[in-house]
Amino acid sequence: MKKLLQVIYIIYQYLIALPIFAAITLFTAIVTMIFMHWRNAEWLHRIQQFWSRSFFWLLFMDVKVDGIENIDLHTSYVFVCNHQSMADVFAVYGWLPVVFKWIMKKELRKIPFVGSACAAAGHIYIDRSHKKSAFNTMKDAEKILHDGVCVVIFPEGTRTPDGTVQRFKRGAFAIAKDLNLPIVPISLTGCYELMPKGVFYAKRQKVYMHIGKPFDYASVEEENQAEVIEQIRQEVIKGIKK
DSSP states (O other), X not given: OHHHHHHHHHHHIIIIIHHHHHHHHHHHHHHHHHTGGGTTOHHHHHHHHHHXXXXXXXXXXXXXXXXXXXXXXXXXXXXXXXXXXXXXXXXXXXXXXXXXXXXXXXXXGGSTTHHHHHHHHTOEEEOTTOHHHHHHHHHHHHHHOOTTOEEEEOTTSSOOSSSSOOOOOSHHHHHHHHHTOOEEEEEEESHHHHSOTTOOSOOOOOEEEEEOXXXXXXXXXXXXXXXXXXXXXXXXXXXXXX
C-alpha cells in the first residue's frame, strides 16, 4: 500500500503539481523582469517567496523555521547554508524573513526565464573557473549589501552526495570580510531525503530550517580564519535536527 501511494504521489507531481508550478514560475519571472527597477522592494520579494512556498504547498509539505530571533531584520548579513538538494533554494527563498540575493554559479543563468528573472531580481552570478569573476562578484555584492539586503551562499559549492555537510570554501567568508558583514549559519534538515542529488521527484518529508547566531567574521585575523570557518561549519551541523 505504501509503495502504491508513493507511485500515485509521483504521478500527481508530474501531471498536476509540475504544470501548476511551471505556470507560477513563468508568472513570477515575468513580474520580476517587469519590475526589475524595484528589485529590492519587499513587496516584490513577497511574490518571489510565494513562488518558493508554492513548491512545498503543491507537495503538501511545509517548512518549520526557528532562530529568527537571532537576526535583526534590518541588518545586512552573509548567510551560509548547507546544500542538501534542489529543494534548499525553495526552503530558504520561501522562509528566510529578509530580502536577499543569491550568489549563484553562472550555469544557472542559462535556465529559460528563470535565469533572466534571477538576473533582473539582482541575484549575482559567479564564474568559479575565473579569479577575475570572483573580484567582479565582490563588487556586485558591495552594491546591494546595505539597508538590510543580504546575500545567501552555499559554501560547499555543490549539493552533498550523501547528506553530510562537506568542506566549506572561502568565497562566502571573503565577501563577509571585505564588506565588514556578520555571517549567519543556516541549517537545513530534510531536503536531502526529500529530493537527493540525481532524483527528480519528491518524497514526503518534514523540512526544518534553523537560523543560527551571527559570527563577527570581519574582525577575525587571517591566521585564525580557517579555524573560524570550521567553527561556523560545525554550527551548521549542530543546527541540523536529528
